[in-house]
Amino acid sequence: MKVTPVYGGGTDDLGCIVQDLDCNVLTDDDFAQLEKALYTYKVVVVKDQLSLTPEKQLELNRRFDLGAREYGHANDSQRAKASILSKDGVTIPSVPQVQILGEGPLDITLNDHYKGLEGAVLTHPTHGKFHRDHLTPQQLAEGKTRFYRWHIDAALYAKNPPIVTTLLGIRNPNGDMQTVLYDDGTGDELKVTPGATAFVSGSTALDSLPTHLRSLALNSRITYAPHPYTFISPCRAHSTGLIVHSENLETPLEDLPQWSEDDLLTVPLVWTNPITGEKSLMVHGCCVWRLCLKMNEEDEGREVTDLKEVREIIYELMRPGIAPKNVYAHAWEDGDLAIFYNRGVWHSVTGQDFGPRLMHQCNLASPTPIS
Numbered sequence: 119m120k121v122t123p124v125y126g127g128g129t130d131d132l133g134c135i136v137q138d139l140d141c142n143v144l145t146d147d148d149f150a151q152l153e154k155a156l157y158t159y160k161v162v163v164v165k166d167q168l169s170l171t172p173e174k175q176l177e178l179n180r181r182f183d184l185g186a187r188e189y190g191h192a193n194d195s196q197r198a199k200a201s202i203l204s205k206d207g208v209t210i211p212s213v214p215q216v217q218i219l220g221e222g223p224l225d226i227t228l229n230d231h232y233k234g235l236e237g238a239v240l241t242h243p244t245h246g247k248f249h250r251d252h253l254t255p256q257q258l259a260e261g262k263t264r265f266y267r268w269h270i271d272a273a274l275y276a277k278n279p280p281i282v283t284t285l286l287g288i289r290n291p292n293g294d295m296q297t298v299l300y301d302d303g304t305g306d307e308l309k310v311t312p313g314a315t316a317f318v319s320g321s322t323a324l325d326s327l328p329t330h331l332r333s334l335a336l337n338s339r340i341t342y343a344p345h346p347y348t349f350i351s352p353c354r355a356h357s358t359g360l361i362v363h364s365e366n367l368e369t370p371l372e373d374l375p376q377w378s379e380d381d382l383l384t385v386p387l388v389w390t391n392p393i394t395g396e397k398s399l400m401v402h403g404c405c406v407w408r409l410c411l412k413m414n415e416e417d418e419g420r421e422v423t424d425l426k427e428v429r430e431i432i433y434e435l436m437r438p439g440i441a442p443k444n445v446y447a448h449a450w451e452d453g454d455l456a457i458f459y460n461r462g463v464w465h466s467v468t469g470q471d472f473g474p475r476l477m478h479q480c481n482l483a484s485p486t487p488i489s
């Protein structure tokens with residue numbers, strides 16, 4: 119197998135391309151090299167994997183996280199109609215840990231695994247369904263787009279975040295480049311291929327902070343909302359896709375599915391890779407709820423429970439991370455299998471109006487808590 123860095127985000131440790139490998143038949147030695155590449159480059163794209171079966175994709179995910187069994191969002195409330203994720207995927211009946219993503223009617227003749235999914239229609243998430251302020255029809259016609267939602271793949275409630283996500287691009291859009299507008303007053307923008315998946319490194323995001331914010335990030339903890347995707351379902355996102363606006367639109371806590379304080383996810387803002395020791399700022403800004411802020415270990419800490427203030431602090435911590443120079447926007451080719459270290463990168467969907475698309479995605483709730 120051949121590993122070639124792509125220097126995503128201008129660094130030598132974000133993104134690589136792997137060639138001459140068949141993930142349907144991975145030897146222990148192949149896997150060891152793949153795992154090494156994952157922890158070095160955090161986004162690994164294995165070319166020419168169109169024949170990868172859902173069963174083998176699931177097996178691959180489990181190999182990266184021994185003991186992981188169930189889908190990262192395998193919780194009725196996360197897939198419930200009231201959740202913002204409810205339209206994002208269709209479950210493969212025989213391998214429910216693998217989701218079908220994309221755009222357009224699902225052609226069930228393409229794959230025996232699609233039996234029982236007659237009539238399914240895939241919907242690519244677009245900013246128009248989630249952001250508060252929309253691009254104009256003229257901007258859309260010019261191929262302007264947004265980061266839909268910067269995130270970590272995780273239920274963020276009652277389950278540990280997955281270590282790895284695998285995303286197989288089976289049919290991908292092609293066509294003219296599109297331009298992500300940040301629309302936050304900075305004038306920042308980023309050219310991307312249609313439907314590119316954008317990644318940034320959490321370690322670069324941490325390194326991008328001035329000293330006082332870095333200290334704050336290194337010592338503080340976040341608590342995510344109960345059933346966060348249902349909690350924020352009525353909310354409208356910021357134009358960068360980093361947070362939602364504070365407009366008192368959240369689902370009232372008493373209207374959420376049953377929840378308990380014990381199942382809330384409280385984790386550091388900075389996660390440490392147990393293999394490399396690398397520290398990464400890892401936050402899913404749209405789903406945050408409470409903060410415990412500390413500048414150093416001796417600091418008593420300040421609890422922040424006002425959602426507006428929580429989001430403002432989180433935005434200040436996250437925004438430098440998505441500067442255009444830090445983003446690796448993967449240009450998909452049919453057969454690309456992206457494997458990413460979900461505890462070390464953030465990612466976002468981009469683009470719209472590019473025609474049909476088909477992907478298989480898998481991530482598994484981990485038995486290992488965040489460290």
Ligand SMILES: [Fe+2]
Nearest residue numbers: 269270271465
């Ligand atoms: Fe995702």
